[in-house]
Amino acid sequence: MTTRWLLTTAALLTAIALIGCPAGQRQPELRGARVTPSQLRPGDNALITVEVVDPMKTVERVAVSLDEAGDYTVDMRDDGLEGDVRAGDGIWSFWVEVPFGAPPGEYEFTLTAYSDRGNVVLVNDPDGNAVPLTASFACTILAPDLDSAAND
Numbered sequence: 056m057t058t059r060w061l062l063t064t065a066a067l068l069t070a071i072a073l074i075g076c077p078a079g080q081r082q083p084e085l086r087g088a089r090v091t092p093s094q095l096r097p098g099d100n101a102l103i104t105v106e107v108v109d110p111m112k113t114v115e116r117v118a119v120s121l122d123e124a125g126d127y128t129v130d131m132r133d134d135g136l137e138g139d140v141r142a143g144d145g146i147w148s149f150w151v152e153v154p155f156g157a158p159p160g161e162y163e164f165t166l167t168a169y170s171d172r173g174n175v176v177l178v179n180d181p182d183g184n185a186v187p188l189t190a191s192f193a194c195t196i197l198a199p200d201l202d203s204a205a206n207d
Contacts, residue, residue, distance in 0.1 A: 107147055
């Protein structure tokens with residue numbers, strides 16, 4: 056019995072090594088994180104979006120944070136409301152208005168995926184290390200258009 060078990064285990068491990076572990080290939084991904092438009096002025100509206108590819112349905116929530124704002128995060132939506140086009144389509148969205156007092160500059164945003172238990176979803180990086188499932192993008196806030204504001 057022990058010999059048979061060893062042979063079966065060895066065959067299974069060989070098969071996994073040759074074709075890959077399905078769970079490893081099916082880890083969730085955040086793709087195409089962006090803000091539209093990418094250049095904004097105070098008072099502009101923008102839509103933050105990311106595609107969540109998640110065959111195993113691990114991701115329950117996606118939060119976006121402005122790196123310069125510290126720990127402040129807001130939840131994105133995939134329910135067809137408040138800027139999200141279609142519920143359950145895997146495109147998570149967040150509609151935002153740039154504050155009038157926002158200083159010009161380059162800003163970095165980070166999106167983080169969470170499980171149904173509120174834990175950060177972990178995935179394997181290329182070296183096999185467990186890392187948080189995140190994506191990031193930058194946008195530029197330009198100085199207010201004073202000529203346009205004076206003409207309004």
